[in-house]
Amino acid sequence: MAARLLFRQLFEKESSTYTYLLADLGHPDKLAVLIDPVDRTVDRDITLVKELGLKLVYAMNTHVHADHVTGTGLIKAKMPGVKSVISKASKAVADHVVEHGDKIYFGDLFLEVRATPGHTVGCVTYVTGVGSDQPYPRMAFTGDALLIHGCGRTDFQGGSSHQLYQSVHSQIFTLPKDMLLYPGHDYKGFTVTTVGEEIVYNPRLTKDEETFKDIMENLNLAYPKMMDVAVPSNMVCGLQDIISKV
């Protein structure tokens, strides 16, 4: 049967995090992946997966999050057989570590990994359908590398404004202009953007690199409240929380 994409955008309001569910409805087992699940909303996500009759194969992270604990460890505990995913460059522990150019298959569909470091050293963007004729909307899941009319901060976890600028310009702004971009967070009420929209309207990344660096050095953001708990937990994909929460 031909691949048919199911797509859901889910929101966790305390950390303003987006989680994405994708599945191949054309596959007999309706194989599915979750991108960036949050520990607090794992039960909601699992219920949805079951209600839709999907078989979750991968629980994926775009990076080691600093503001919330990933749901990937809890999902593994509650749904045996699901594999956690994170980038090799993050140096975090997962069942499956990915590098630039890798493809994560679920049924006949796949997500291609693009290394987009700069917010953190191990950030990746997951891109659907590049280089294929798969008849579904072209989408990229940028994590915190690119936010809608914004971008991730670069002041911790190996962050680098130079690297982020290069990543966005070489790996995201080179994607087709009509490709839909789905970020890891939104703090302003946006849900989706496009490559073409960000190339024209992103208030940080449309500037030259020196101006961008200056903007990033003067964001004056407080450190995320959960950072000291979240980062060590997310280095093992949330697994250390399992015993207390299941």
Ligand SMILES: N[C@@H](CCC(=O)N[C@@H](CSS)C(=O)NCC(=O)O)C(=O)O
């Ligand atoms: N206030 C929040 C943290 C907000 C924050 O720092 N967000 C990050 C993404 S989560 S690592 C970010 O990069 N923001 C960029 C921006 O321009 O807002 C908390 O305490 O958790």
Ligand SMILES: [Fe+2]
């Ligand atoms: Fe982040």
